[in-house]
Structures are given as C-alpha cells and as structure tokens.
Amino acid sequence: MNCPHCNSPSADGKKYCADCGTPLDAQTKYLETFVKSQVEEAIQQKFKDQKLVDIETSQAIAERVHGWAKLFGFFVGLPIALLLIVLAVSGIEKYRDFKGLVEQAQNQVKLKLEQAKGEIEQAGTKAANAKASADEALKTTDTVTAQVNGELNSAKKITKNVEDLSNKVSESEKRTSSQMSESTQRIESQVQELHKQMDAASKDIIEQQKKIASTDELVKAMFSKGVTEFFQTKINTDTVVVIPHKSGAFVYMMLRAAPIYQTTELKWRVYSQSRGSFGLINNVMFTNWVDPVETLRGFPFEVSYVPDPTVKVQPYKVLSVKDGKVFADGAAVGVVPTNQ
Numbered sequence: 659m660n661c662p663h664c665n666s667p668s669a670d671g672k673k674y675c676a677d678c679g680t681p682l683d684a685q686t687k688y689l690e691t692f693v694k695s696q697v698e699e700a701i702q703q704k705f706k707d708q709k710l711v712d713i714e715t716s717q718a719i720a721e722r723v724h725g726w727a728k729l730f731g732f733f734v735g736l737p738i739a740l741l742l743i744v745l746a747v748s749g750i751e752k753y754r755d756f757k758g759l760v761e762q763a764q765n766q767v768k769l770k771l772e773q774a775k776g777e778i779e780q781a782g783t784k785a786a787n788a789k790a791s792a793d794e795a796l797k798t799t800d801t802v803t804a805q806v807n808g809e810l811n812s813a814k815k816i817t818k819n820v821e822d823l824s825n826k827v828s829e830s831e832k833r834t835s836s837q838m839s840e841s842t843q844r845i846e847s848q849v850q851e852l853h854k855q856m857d858a859a860s861k862d863i864i865e866q867q868k869k870i871a872s873t874d875e876l877v878k879a880m881f882s883k884g885v886t887e888f889f890q891t892k893i894n895t896d897t898v899v900v901i902p903h904k905s906g907a908f909v910y911m912m913l914r915a916a917p918i919y920q921t922t923e924l925k926w927r928v929y930s931q932s933r934g935s936f937g938l939i940n941n942v943m944f945t946n947w948v949d950p951v952e953t954l955r956g957f958p959f960e961v962s963y964v965p966d967p968t969v970k971v972q973p974y975k976v977l978s979v980k981d982g983k984v985f986a987d988g989a990a991v992g993v994v995p996t997n998q
C-alpha cells in the first residue's frame with residue numbers, strides 16, 4: 659500500500675509509514691485523531707472558561723465603580739444653588755439641620771462603599787479562584803499534552819523499530835531468495851547432470867540389450883547351425899595333412915568355416931580331446947597326436963563346431979606341405995619338424 663500523507667510505498671501489514679510516521683492502520687489513525695481532538699477541546703474549554711470569568715469579573719467591577727461614581731456625584735457633585743433650593747423647599751433653615759443631612763448622606767455613602775469594597779473583594783477572590791482553576795486546568799492540559807507527546811514519541815520509537823525490523827526482514831528475504839535461487843540452480847544443474855547420466859545409462863542398456871539379443875542369436879546359432887565334419891588320416895589330402903614324428907604326429911585339418919573356439923569339440927574314436935590340445939588359425943585346426951601314426955590312421959577325426967559369424971576373412975581352401983612347412987592357400991600355418 660502507499661502512505662496517504664507522503665505516498666511512499668509500505669509493506670502490507672505495517673501500522674506506520676516508514677518515511678513520515680503517518681499511521682497506516684485505520685484503528686491507529688482513528689485513535690490518534692480522537693486523542694488530539696479531545697486534548698484540543700479540553701484546552702479550548704479551559705481557556706474559554708478562564709477568559710469568561712475574567713471578562714465577567716471585570717464587567718462587574720466596572721459596573722460597581724460606575725454606580726458608585728453616580729451615587730457619589732449625586733450626593734457630592736450637585737451645585738450649591740441646587741442644594742440651597744432643596745434646602746429652601748424642604749424648610750431647612752439652620753446649618754445644623756444641613757450638617758445632619760450631610761452626615762447622614764456620608765454615612766450612607768460609607769456604608770455603600772464598604773458594601774462595594776466587600777463585593778470587590780469577593781469578586782477578586784472569585785477571580786483568583788477562577789485563575790487558580792484555569793492554572794490547574796492548564797497544568798492538567800500540559801500533563802495530558804506531555805502524555806500525548808510521550809505516547810507519540812513511543813509511537814515514533816515503535817515505528818522506528820518496526821521500520822528497522824522491516825528492513826531486517828527485507829534483507830533476510832533477499833538473502834533467502836538469493837540462497838533459494840542458488841540452490842535451485844545447483845539442483846537444476848544436478849538434475850541435468852543426472853539426466854545426462856540416465857541418458858548414457860539408457861544407451862548402455864540399449865547396447866547391452868543388443869548384445870544380449872546378439873548373444874541369444876548366437877546361442878540359437880550354436881544349437882541350430884552347429885556342424886560336424888570327419889577327416890580320414892590314412893593319406894594326406896587338400897583338407898587333412900598328417901606329419902609323423904618320433905613320438906606321434908602333427909595333424910592339420912581344413913574346416914569349411916572358422917569355428918567359435920568355445921563350441922569346438924575334437925573326437926577320435928570314442929575319445930574327446932580337451933580344448934587345450936588343439937589350436938585354430940582361421941578355419942585350420944591343428945593338434946599334436948601322441949599315438950603312433952599306424953594307430954591314428956585306423957579311425958577318422960570327428961570335429962563338431964558352430965561357425966563364427968563375426969569372422970569377416972575368407973576361409974582357407976587347400977592345405978599343402980612344401981619346403982618343410984605347412985601352407986594354407988599359400989600362407990604358412992605350421993612347420994614340419996626336422997627330427998622325424
């Protein structure tokens with residue numbers, strides 16, 4: 659909201675303007691206006707009563723003095739001629755009678771003067787009392803004014819404290835907002851990094867799924883595409899070469915395709931050979947047979963395997979022996995021992 663006095667912006671809920679101290683709350687503003695009006699009315703009433711008493715007292719004294727002047731002029735200020743006429747009309751011929759009348763008039767004037775003096779004293783007492791009442795009212799007014807000023811000072815202090823507290827709250831809100839903004843940015847950065855990691859993990863999962871699918875295909879191929887080949891060792895041919903040595907013979911066999919090594923199984927008669935007893939070069943299998951050649955030639959070799967679909971080179975076609983070496987399509991795949 660904006661202050662109705664200085665139009666400065668103030669936060670909602672504040673009771674006083676932070677710039678000029680004007681009450682913003684309707685109840686507080688009404689209370690302050692009510693107190694000020696009561697104080698002003700009391701002050702005006704007290705001063706009005708004091709002035710009225712002073713005026714009335716002065717007017718009464720003036721009227722009394724004017725009356726006494728008239729009375730004194732009546733008895734004293736008459737011309738001598740009028741006095742003589744009155745005396746003549748009244749039949750007063752002697753000085754003694756005249757003196758008695760004068761003394762009687764003086765006594766009456768004195769009595770009137772004493773009464774007037776008493777009334778003046780009473781009027782003075784009333785005026786003094788009225789002045790004392792006015793002074794007391796003025797003191798009361800000063801006390802009330804001091805109390806009001808004290809309340810206003812307290813209100814100003816409260817306003818200052820509220821303003822300081824408001825500034826502290828605003829500063830705290832700014833720090834909190836800044837911290838929340840920084841935390842939000844960090845969280846967003848972490849979330850983005852997590853999304854990247856999740857995307858990478860998803861890609862890895864997809865690749866693993868592909869590998870699993872390939873493995874499934876490979877397993878299916880192992881059971882559905884396995885082959886078995888037989889090799890007669892009685893004589894050397896394009897697909898089998900037997901090279902005797904003193905403790906047995908070296909045997910080279912040309913398979914139709916390069917096998918998966920883990921699926922390859924070599925048998926002779928009823929015996930299965932361990933995988934460590936033979937080697938592979940592309941589609942050429944070789945083994946060192948420890949039995950005599952005559953025994954070996956009595957039965958063929960049996961090789962079971964699954965072709966390796968990942969091998970991209972062409973398989974060898976022909977085995978041959980030349981210059982003490984064994985060749986597969988012209989590439990040396992073995993050496994003939996010299997101590998046969």
